[in-house]
Amino acid sequence: MSVHAVPFEKYHGTGNDFLVVDAAAEDVGDRAAFARAHCDRETGVDGADFEGERGEEHAGRRGADGVLFLSVEERFDPTRVVMTLVQPDGSTATMCGNGARVVARWAHDRTGDREFMIDTQAGTRRATVTADATAATIEMGEPTFDPRRVPVAREGPTADEPLIDEPVERLTVTALNTGVPHAVAFVDGGRDDPNGIDAVDLDAVAPPVRRADVFPEGANVNLAAVVDDGSGDGPAVLDQRTFERGVEGETRSCGTGAVAVVAAARRLGLISGDAAVSRPPGGALEVTVPDRGHATLTGPVAHEFSGTLPADPR
DSSP states (O other): OOOOEEEEEEEEETTEEEEEEETTTOOOSOHHHHHHHHHOTTTSOOGGGSOBOOOOSSTTOSSOSOEEEEEEETTSSSEEEEEEEEOTTSOEESOOHHHHHHHHHHHHHHHOOSEEEEEETTEEEEEEEOTTSSEEEEEOOOOBOOTTTTTOOOOGGGTTSOOOSEEETTEEEEEEESSSEEEEEEOSOOTTSTTSGGGSOHHHHHHHHHTOTTOTTOOEEEEEEEEEOSOSSSOEEEEEEEEETTTTEEESOOHHHHHHHHHHHHHTTOSOSSEEEEEOTTOOEEEEOOSSSOOEEEEEOEEEEEEEEESSOO
């Protein structure tokens, strides 16, 4: 029996890496199984097996942070792309900021367009790609601290109040939704401080928060440190680490997490202005969180390699 081979592309945005499949052209019957097999960091897709761009810090890592199943609808103006992200555990995420930026670059590579409307399960988001296609910007919707929309589950007099700077398990967190639920904890000391953000054992402290009863749908868990509060000439700067729901581990970058970190910092009065730079391990992301309207996320995006993979990996 022949094995059906599915063409794919591998892209990353600040180290947040994805396999991309043209869902309009290819039929992957069991998307969850496809993602679980090919995204596995130990046994999944290996860049060394494929021709592609080399020399980048993030290129060639085995596995991925998810599979983007995409379909382009060029009859719309701007061109519309339908996006479904299946995560390494087989679950589906409603939104992914870096993933959506990858979608824009992939669609640009196929159509030559630079502006797109991306249909996600969190809503339709406008995206643009730079002239040289090395970076993309995505509208991220309006962050919300509304406990019903995060969601947060509490009883008693605080049931209808936002969860702001409160203890959950071993962290003090602020809960919000930036397309998916996030819990943000601020720590002292950035990446340059030996006792700062990178000294925290995220794999130990994040899972209890990620699965806490107060988050009925789970939550992505972010650590953040304010490096520059933005009260001077430039934008605020924050270092960021994220333990992602669905990946069940730390990722090199998280776009919805970057927006969550900046929005939470603004809510707590830790930074000035509505523009900031969030710095996950994979690189810098430019974030705007205005008082009203869409937040935006801007950062680099790159193509790594392409090839084919078995549609049925069993």
